[in-house]
Amino acid sequence: xxxxxxxxxxxxxxxxxxxxxxxxxxxxxxxxxxxxxxxxxxxxxxxxxxxxxxxxxxxxxxxxxxxxxxxxxxxxxxxxxxxxxxxxxxxxxxxxxxxxxxxxxxxxxxxxxxxxxxxxxxxxxxxxxxxxxxxxxxxxxxxxxxxxxxxxxxxxxxxxxxxxxxxxxxxxxxxxxxxxxxxxxxxxxxxxxxxxxxxxxxxxxxxxxxxxxxxxxxxxxxxxxxxxxxxxxxxxxxxxxxxxxxxxxxxxxxxxxxxxxxxxxxxxxxxxxxxxxxxxxxxxxxxxxxxxxxxxxxxxxxxxxxxxxxxxxxxxx
Amino acid sequence: xxxxxxxxxxxxxxxxxxxxxxxxxxxxxxxxxxxxxxxxxxxxxxxxxxxxxxxxxxxxxxxxxxxxxxxxxxxxxxxxxxxxxxxxxxxxxxxxxxxxxxxxxxxxxxxxxxxxxxxxxxxxxxxxxxxxxxxxxxxxxxxxxxxxxxxxxxxxxxxxxxxxxxxxxxxxxxxxxxxxxxxxxxxxxxxxxxxxxxxxxxxxxxxxxxxxxxxxxxxxxxxxxxxxxxxxxxxxxxxxxxxxxxxxxxxxxxxxxxxxxxxxxxxxxxxxxxxxxxxxxxxxxxxxxxxxxxxxxxxxxxxxxxxxxxxxxxx
Numbered sequence: 206x207x208x209x210x211x212x213x214x215x216x217x218x219x220x221x222x223x224x225x226x227x228x229x230x231x232x233x234x235x236x237x238x239x240x241x242x243x244x245x246x247x248x249x250x251x252x253x254x255x256x257x258x259x260x261x262x263x264x265x266x267x268x269x270x271x272x273x274x275x276x277x278x279x280x281x282x283x284x285x286x287x288x289x290x291x292x293x294x295x296x297x298x299x300x301x302x303x304x305x306x307x308x309x310x311x312x313x314x315x316x317x318x319x320x321x322x323x324x325x326x327x328x329x330x331x332x333x334x335x336x337x338x339x340x341x342x343x344x345x346x347x348x349x350x351x352x353x354x355x356x357x358x359x360x361x362x363x364x365x366x367x368x369x370x371x372x373x374x375x376x377x378x379x380x381x382x383x384x385x386x387x388x389x390x391x392x393x394x395x396x397x398x399x400x401x402x403x404x405x406x407x408x409x410x411x412x413x414x415x416x417x418x419x420x421x422x423x424x425x426x427x428x429x430x431x432x433x434x435x436x437x438x439x440x441x442x443x444x445x446x447x448x449x450x451x452x453x454x455x456x457x458x459x460x461x462x463x464x465x466x467x468x469x470x471x472x473x474x475x476x477x478x479x480x481x482x483x484x485x486x487x488x489x490x491x492x493x494x495x496x497x498x499x500x501x502x503x504x505x506x507x508x509x510x511x512x513x514x515x516x517x518x519x520x521x522x
Numbered sequence: 523x524x525x526x527x528x529x530x531x532x533x534x535x536x537x538x539x540x541x542x543x544x545x546x547x548x549x550x551x552x553x554x555x556x557x558x559x560x561x562x563x564x565x566x567x568x569x570x571x572x573x574x575x576x577x578x579x580x581x582x583x584x585x586x587x588x589x590x591x592x593x594x595x596x597x598x599x600x601x602x603x604x605x606x607x608x609x610x611x612x613x614x615x616x617x618x619x620x621x622x623x624x625x626x627x628x629x630x631x632x633x634x635x636x637x638x639x640x641x642x643x644x645x646x647x648x649x650x651x652x653x654x655x656x657x658x659x660x661x662x663x664x665x666x667x668x669x670x671x672x673x674x675x676x677x678x679x680x681x682x683x684x685x686x687x688x689x690x691x692x693x694x695x696x697x698x699x700x701x702x703x704x705x706x707x708x709x710x711x712x713x714x715x716x717x718x719x720x721x722x723x724x725x726x727x728x729x730x731x732x733x734x735x736x737x738x739x740x741x742x743x744x745x746x747x748x749x750x751x752x753x754x755x756x757x758x759x760x761x762x763x764x765x766x767x768x769x770x771x772x773x774x775x776x777x778x779x780x781x782x783x784x785x786x787x788x789x790x791x792x793x794x795x796x797x798x799x800x801x802x803x804x805x806x807x808x809x810x811x812x813x814x815x816x817x818x819x820x821x822x823x824x825x826x827x828x829x830x831x832x833x834x835x836x837x
Contacts (some may be wrong), residue, residue: 256650259645259648259650260650262645263645263646263650263653263656266641266642266645266656266660267656267659267660270642270659270660270662270663270710270713271659271662273674273675273677273678273710274662274674276674276677276678276685277673277674277677279677280677280683289683293683293685295685334568335568335569335572336569338565338566338568338569339565339566339568339569341565342561342562342563342565342566346558346559346561346562346565347555347558347559347562348558348559348562348563349559351562354566354570357570357573358569358573360577360578361573361577361578362822363815363818363819363822364577364578364580364581364815364818365767365771365818367770367771367773367792367795367814368581368584368811368814368815368818369576369577369580369581369584369811370795370796370811371584371587371795371796371804371807371808371811372579372580372581372583372584372587372808372811373576373580375583375587375804376575376576376579376580376583391572391575391576392572392576394568394572395568395569395571395572395573397573400569425561450664453667454667454668454669456667456668456669456773456774457771457773457774457792457796460773460774460777460796461796472667472668472669472670472774473669475669475670475672475673475778476669476774476777476778478673478676478778486683489673490673490676490677492673493669493670493673493674496667496669496670497665497666497667497670500664500665500666500667501662501665503665504658504661504662504664504665505658508658508661511664511718512718512722515664515715515718515719516718516719516722516723516757
């Protein structure tokens, strides 16, 4: 396979290195440029011995990465008390395959998963809408105080939820929104990162296309949804994926915006691992497996978007 | 300069220049600009509302909380105390300890995270049958949240049931090793991210450069440090900043693995701010939050100034 090494969804990414990060207009860094690249020559096949050596190294590193996951699966599947009595070995003891279904019924994972999906979905859709609209204003419209508004957006990067946590919790408490879907989502309905990413995408649209649409009598809304959004689909796709990752993995906010078990998201429910009965421990470990599964699926099917989304951060200010 | 002659001969404007716009066209243009401005603010409104209510207003509230002493009873009004509470908290041991623990967390996670990420990426950046399987394995921890990674590491370092419960330098029972053991869960969780970013950077290093270096007699080690590292240095810097930010935001791994213990040895700044056991007053926590805000701003400023330079050119 010649293309074996242009990997991770055969996109060679724009090197953050080569992107001029000072100007937000460095769209090139977000565009895949590897399509027409010839296969590499240097790291060619080499001798059989060196090949074998690399397989050994790669396998050893894989073991290092996978060992913690193996231990998690081992503890989830083993009967907890018998496993401890057996001296906590490296192999499973009295495997119980029903642990995952029991996590749904006994550890309330079904309820937590539903809540997490609802919250994540609301956040992703809202962030997409608010970011696309704001990005359009910054990319294609002239308006008074444009620079000031951009500074307002940039400034939010200095105020992550960790800094504003206790003040926002007070606000949510005063609005009587503790333990509610509104309380879990409101602070995340807009994000500067989405605005930056999508604005960069919009700025990459050739101005001839803009002019042509105007000649065709396209108003702003039609141009936005018929031309601009479809043309920036790759960037929007990456943003959706990293937005999903962020929303699904949230811990600090849902931890303090709720104080009832019935309102725990999947991630927050994982903290119960510390105060479970010893004979219920496997349920907690199974819950962690379940919490990671949606993202594992995402990783397998949207590898390219994840890579682009994660590395795109390298050029954002 | 141009206005002076224009003022002397306003009527004698030749037909070719369009300096004087007919009033109707000017009104039309103004109308269009107004409409465009209105549309722009309509588009910005949803984001601006969220930013105002949940980003800027809380900053004002933090300052208010920090300058007021809360009554123990929520219904009693708070009293204004000026900057007394703020300065007292930020010069106190609690803030200092939080700073040290957050700093140590960075020291434990950032260099090790980057070195391991580079190691995995260099190993997986080659043409071999089945290399994609290894690449997927190395990126797999991207699917793990901080909370999941913490539960995963419970199976390794928990004092009763962890596989490494008898390894003293990973013990959560000792104040000397607990923070390091906790930080390893973050190193592991970040591996997927660091691997993906470094691999993406390696894939953009032109083969011609490494080939030329080989012809010049560079061995693999010298080639790596003289050619590859400078070329991927912006990606490494990006990772360093991301990992520093992650360290400042560390919370779940501490709550799940140690609960801040033993004896407060793993209480990072954010853990003290979030204060899950409620031992600090709102004013103290607001003061600590403002301390974290300054740290975040410093990191962001550093990030901006470093990203402004093209690191790999070195000039």
